[in-house]
Amino acid sequence: MLGKLIPMHGFSIILSCKAISSGSPDCMQLSKNASKPPSGLLKPKIADKPCFGLMARTAVLSTVMAVVIFAAVLLALSAFAQYRNTVSHLANQQTQGLMTASLLLQQSESLVSSSAMLLLADDHFSRRQAMFEIADREEWIGRLVAELAALRTESGQFEEIYRTRDSLVDNLKTLDNLMRWRIDLRAQFSPSPAGIALLKSVEAQLAEVIQDNRKLSRDLGVAVGYHVAAIRQEIQQSVSNLDSDISQHETLLKVLVLSVVIVVAFTLLFIQRSVIGRVKRLQKAMNSTRPSPEDIVVQGKDEIARMANSIRSYVERINLNEHHILSMNRKLDFLAHHDALTHLHNRHYFERALHEQKASLEAHGYCTAMVDIDHFKEVNDAHGHDVGDKVIQHIARMMQQQLPKTALMARYGGEEFVVIFPNMALEEARCCLEAFRQCVADTPVKVNHSNINVTLSIGLSPQLPDGSIEKTIRVADELLYKAKRSGRNRLEIRDLRHRDKISSEGAS
Numbered sequence: 001m002l003g004k005l006i007p008m009h010g011f012s013i014i015l016s017c018k019a020i021s022s023g024s025p026d027c028m029q030l031s032k033n034a035s036k037p038p039s040g041l042l043k044p045k046i047a048d049k050p051c052f053g054l055m056a057r058t059a060v061l062s063t064v065m066a067v068v069i070f071a072a073v074l075l076a077l078s079a080f081a082q083y084r085n086t087v088s089h090l091a092n093q094q095t096q097g098l099m100t101a102s103l104l105l106q107q108s109e110s111l112v113s114s115s116a117m118l119l120l121a122d123d124h125f126s127r128r129q130a131m132f133e134i135a136d137r138e139e140w141i142g143r144l145v146a147e148l149a150a151l152r153t154e155s156g157q158f159e160e161i162y163r164t165r166d167s168l169v170d171n172l173k174t175l176d177n178l179m180r181w182r183i184d185l186r187a188q189f190s191p192s193p194a195g196i197a198l199l200k201s202v203e204a205q206l207a208e209v210i211q212d213n214r215k216l217s218r219d220l221g222v223a224v225g226y227h228v229a230a231i232r233q234e235i236q237q238s239v240s241n242l243d244s245d246i247s248q249h250e251t252l253l254k255v256l257v258l259s260v261v262i263v264v265a266f267t268l269l270f271i272q273r274s275v276i277g278r279v280k281r282l283q284k285a286m287n288s289t290r291p292s293p294e295d296i297v298v299q300g301k302d303e304i305a306r307m308a309n310s311i312r313s314y315v316e317r318i319n320l321n322e323h324h325i326l327s328m329n330r331k332l333d334f335l336a337h338h339d340a341l342t343h344l345h346n347r348h349y350f351e352r353a354l355h356e357q358k359a360s361l362e363a364h365g366y367c368t369a370m371v372d373i374d375h376f377k378e379v380n381d382a383h384g385h386d387v388g389d390k391v392i393q394h395i396a397r398m399m400q401q402q403l404p405k406t407a408l409m410a411r412y413g414g415e416e417f418v419v420i421f422p423n424m425a426l427e428e429a430r431c432c433l434e435a436f437r438q439c440v441a442d443t444p445v446k447v448n449h450s451n452i453n454v455t456l457s458i459g460l461s462p463q464l465p466d467g468s469i470e471k472t473i474r475v476a477d478e479l480l481y482k483a484k485r486s487g488r489n490r491l492e493i494r495d496l497r498h499r500d501k502i503s504s505e506g507a508s
């Protein structure tokens, strides 16, 4: 009857219930309840709905970060391309332009010195040599101006150079003619006043042409110098633009790097708050010896919230199951010590209590009684076992009400009860039992609108001077059967003082 294992929600509990084996209604109900879980415990509360969860947020943050990094890389690449263009423009065009302009300036100065050579020529050979030189310079100037014009976009500004150069070359041709004339005049010189006057006139024209020549040479130098200055200024401007571009790109890159840092910091903060912090809180709640659903915080609707919700409902289910098991254990504990039908102590408990209290009972004295319902089989036969059960319950109830609270009573067999009166004199016990027997005999049991009369036979024994408590119970049992044999509805007693029996008989 003891040690029956019942599997329940993954747990095993030990049932100690005589009534299970005997098929008592209470225990049957209990065993049914034990096999089925409390209602509403097994369903998780949260449905798996789609939501803007951690994955989506992480994806958004990663996209933002990727976009910012991509923009930074794009900006850096375009900046590098721009710098390369500017540097290549500076190196290829403006520097070359500056060099060409410098060469042009050099050639212009050579043209002026060639004209000086022409002025110093004493014979036609020197004059022609000077003219060759001048033609060579003229050609160089033409070539360099064309080159410079190809490098520079503002071609309109070269007209001044062309015009000055052409005027200078014309002027040099005039100078050449005058020089040839002067050489010829000097070669055929006749100191006549006409000859002297002619030579002076040639000298005067030469002086005028030389004057023009100086002016035109200066103008050519100024025109070329203007371009050199313009190119230098453009180079300076390009360098300054490059500098400003670099600083602009620098600022933009700083902003982008700062953005990346902010996005990364925000991502870390997000991971800390949305993931790590919450998982830690969850872990802390689960680490406690008895996790409570209230400690499991569910914030938001993301994956962690869903996990927390699942854990929470799982903890709720475990707690509810635990509560259920504890309540079942309480019931089983009760049933282990009590009779399921009458809720009096059962025989097992009685025998254990007797064993534990034996020394104390024997030291302080006691009386023992056995109580049995008369003709109970007839009650069963006439009204059925259900009614018989109700009659047994009624008698048990009356026992609890009528007999002293200090009495240790138990259901001993089918319709048989045992009572120990600790520290009580025989007479006092007899009075109690007699009043109880009388009361039962006088009170019909009302079951299903019918009154059933029952009587009790009782055997009462005091503590035996030479016997154990078990022997006293046996004596009380013998006295009970003596009461039965003597006609029932009576109390048989052994009085040690008179060494004979006293019996009290009921009305029947």
Ligand SMILES: Nc1nc2c(ncn2[C@@H]2O[C@H](COP(=O)(O)OP(=O)(O)OP(=O)(O)O)[C@@H](O)[C@H]2O)c(=O)[nH]1
Residues within 6 Å of the ligand: 341, 372, 373, 374, 375, 376, 377, 378, 380, 384, 385, 386, 387, 388, 389, 392, 413, 414, 415, 484, 488
């Ligand atoms: N309804 C019900 N009947 C029980 C229970 N336990 C035992 N009985 C019945 O109680 C009856 C006892 O019958 P008997 O031992 O012949 O005794 P009796 O009919 O009471 O006659 P006496 O004791 O001689 O007066 C039997 O019919 C048992 O089946 C129970 O828990 N419920």
